Amino acid sequence: MTTGFETAPVSRRDWLLSDRPTSRMQARLGRAYMIWLRFSANRLALAGLGLILALILVAIFADVLAPFDPVQGDLRNARLLPPGTGSYLLGTDDQGRDILSRLIHGSRLTLAVVGLVAVIAAPLGLLVGTVAGYAGGWVDAVLMRITDIFLAFPKLVLALAFVAALGPGIENAILAIAITSWPPYARMARAETLGVRHSDYIAAVRLMGASPFRIVLRHVMPMCLSSLIVRVTLDMAGIILTAAGLGFLGLGAQPPSPEWGAMIASGRRFILDQWWVATMPGIAILLVSLGFNLLGDGLRDALDPREAGR
Template sequence: MNDLVGSLRTRYRDVRTSRELRAFLADPLNIAGLAIVGTLVIAAVFGPLVAPYDPAAQDVPNRLQGPSLAHPFGTDQLGRDIFSRLLYGARLSLGIAVLVTAIRLVLGTTIGVLAGYAGGWIDELLMRLVDVQLAFPGLVLALVIAGILGPSLRNVMIALAVVGWASYARVVRASVLSTKEREFVQAAQLMGVSRFRITIRHLLPNVASPVIVLATLNLGTVILGTAGLSFIGLGAQPPTPEWGTMLSAGRHYLRDAWWIANIPGVAIMLTVLGFNLLGDGLRDILDPKHDATSEKIT
């Protein structure tokens, strides 16, 4: 009997996964988001290997050169190749976004699960902490923290991680409150299964979908926040090839050399757009309401 149930469960999941994948790929916006994010990942991984120039190498005689075969995106005010700096900046921006989002996810998920499952005064205390954090505008709070800690990419990462975990805590707590009332969790409790095992085996898998969607959307937000803080001088410092720093340096040459600021600006815009499109597509297929029959079999 157990073998039959396991076989049916596996077949059901395979059919559902295939159906959701087809639905995801049928939407051109999802394909566009996937293409943009995929291009960013490829640039981040392989870009430094194929970059034609050293991103920090100065060539003053060729400064402010427009796009050409030698320099596809032109050169900046110090003669540095913008295409090479853009490729190195992709690795930097994506790496920061992944690390900051991972910190937010772990911290917020831990607090959300603890608050939702424990309940009582623990829930009240943790949720009031979340309310306090959400009461401050995120970018303003990150700006204050980064300003206190001093200008550097590490401090920007700390600032962005500190201000972003509360949204995960709220989403996870709401999912846990719903999931812990379901029959399979109550059955596990009656069987004497420990809280830790229930959390790992039953609660976390059932709250993963909204967290994945939120994390995907957050990746673009973190890239935008990092670029914004670097733009005002609190993030990466020259000559680091970070997109926000490149945008800041290029603002003084908008009339004479539009490509210095516009190209990294377009890269930031497309990256955020790509993650937003991908996140929306994942939400459509991972939303628990997407399939009302998706009960966990235990």
């Protein structure tokens, strides 16, 4: 016997898309699900995500996927072999090393560079920007003038100066790129902070007795994270190109490390006859940079609150 008051079971999708969430967790999961729906509707963004996931998997399983040693080569029998010769799918370089194996192991260096630069530069820029925007006055003026000094120099030129002072090496290259990458994040965070510091939400938190440090850390910074994530993702391609430029000039990863920029530098002597030595790492840089750009564009559209109602 039924009473007539039973309700149909709510599907997981309806529960996530409910406009009246019953808990904070449901609201967060629903927002994340809506972001994923907008992101997955962009096929180019999915292609970029696929490229980046492929890069991560290749880097994780490099020891399994690489058919040859990336450092040791057969200088006597395998020097400058064209692609498709025997087991060398992408050919060999002037030291008889398999280019495919070097590209696979070089993906680890690429991920290390972009990951460490993002971990260092993004939080630093976020901290500087939010503090400057919320404090205002002379604090804002001093921090923004320092930011302007860094922005006045081209990123690669400034990175070259820092690496020249610190010395060549992948660790110093990462530090130099991170030092030159934080100013745009600071500018963006400051603009976001100026838009919310006088809002009723921040005023209510201030009236409850929260300190300026807590307001910036717990309430202002989280509101800048969406824009920061998008900006960092879009900047990954520039970070990769800067690292490759330092490697090309001999200031990044040192031989025999399989860094893609250094591989292009070693192959420029054979660019006319043995074109594959420099072309293959160039294609790898192109694909990874394209993947990050497509992913960043998709995240920008998915995280844009103006897209939520469309």
